[in-house]
Amino acid sequence: MSTGWIKLHRKIFDHEIWNDVTTFRLFTLLLLKASHQDGIKINGIELKKGQYIRSYSKLCEDLGYKERRALKKVSKSTILRSIKKLVENGMVTVCETDIGTLFTIVKYESYQGLDGQNNSNYRTANEPSTERLQNDYGTIAEPKQELKNSRIKEFKEEEEERSPVENHLTPSQQIEDKYLSRRGGGLMISPNDASAIDRIIQEQIPLEDIMVWIDEIFDQYRPRHRADGIKSFSYLEKGILDRWHAKNNQPSNISEFKPKKQQDNLSALEAYAKEKGIKFGGGLA
Template sequence: MPDSFYFPVYTGLLTPKHRERIGPAIWEFLWLVSKVTKEVQEEGETLGIVLGGRPVKLAEIAAELGGSERTVKRNIARLKDEGYIETVRAPYGEIYKVRKSKKFIHKNRSAKNGTSFDEREDKNGLSHDERSAKNGTSEHREVPYLSERSATSGTSNKDIKDIKNITDRKIDDDIREAHMSDRSKRAIANKYIQRRGKGLSLSPKDEEAIEGLLREPIPLDDILSLIDEVFDEYQPKFNGDGINSFEYVRKVVLSKYHEQKGESTDGGTVHKHRRGVSRPSAEGGKTYEQILREAEAARRAWGWKG
């Protein structure tokens, strides 16, 4: 279970309108609010970026909330339909944004207006005087500055600033990496759909195979050109026969790439022979012909269903 920590939630949610719209999805909504790490302005609206823009899988949310992925998926869809969140599909989950985020609004407003800690409202919407009256105190509580506390904690203002800069750079790098990976997946999917020549959608197994290929150290341009080779060299066995599974494409692309590089997966050299003689491939010492036979079996298994 993750460590507990404080995060603000506004009482504006506690209305019949929001209760009806959010319903049982309140737990997923609170989870997303708690994971907002920064806020950005897009088209005049404040969006809370969840976990710095890192793709999040439904299984991760379900594991922390203790529910099923099916329930989480249904509740996330409800939050999207009702306009509480936005999501962007990524290869390893979805990137979440909380609309009209107010998690850091007081911090931002205070910096803009030049107000002090005692002058601004706290994160529950109370001013200092209101908070004092509620807690039964009338005098301002003395709060030592961070630099004074650092004498005992060993952390200075400069340390905090350096840590924040490093964290922000890491978050930005993660976002760029996720976007690049997403673009690569779309490019491969579009190439496959174009060459397949039928249908505009992918099956879950096709998507898994694409993600598996992306995990290989093969440049995107090489993958796209090798996909063309796979389709150009494929010989239909009967009228209407074709490539209907990206798993077939993945296996042949891997085999072709390592054969062209003249290397096996363990760094050894692949010795090329005359056509018709078994050639070692990149996958566990199997021959090139064995790879093609396995790929053909995968194509038949997934391509002829239904």
């Protein structure tokens, strides 16, 4: 949507997200797309003022950028980190739904209130309401099941979409991103999860093995019901340690060489002398 306007305070220059291009663009996008009134319904979910629903894969497309002549998408892990930063700074709250993530701009009314003016001026007055909804909410026409399936697919595509900036992440950050993307819910890990990740790193297990085994554990997990899932990194910690132990203690195909017990030289001479009728020590027997 290219009509209407929002208010953006100049104090944004002093905020840490000003120097974080993706996070700043994401926050601006959420401000521009957020509902300007209560009561708008998207697939049974009623939005309040300052709320917006969008899937992570759509946000990757929304924040795409041109590099020379190529159009590049922002990776999902980058989106997740930016959302986490906005949540930690108290700028937005998030809630996962069946049709995407529900974003709520904190203090939206305080920032975007029009000082008594009619909010109908906030957007183009003659823009049809139906068209406005279609423009604002790209997920509205997507079937629920298709969205659920796409959420699973997008997490598996994350590794292929990594941006060059992500190469500078610490091992713990990379493990955290991998875990959050495969878990498929929430933007932050618990203190217990962080401790489990630190313990894994202290084992000096190669990062490549850890990342592969995280995928392997999630892929092999069989939920008992729709609410079942891997909710703690401690579960992954045990699986990773089991695989690390097995890798370093593989049975050898080469049997241990055990030399035959050799007879004492003196005993061998004595036996030979007895056999030949020779008195041991000289003379005939």
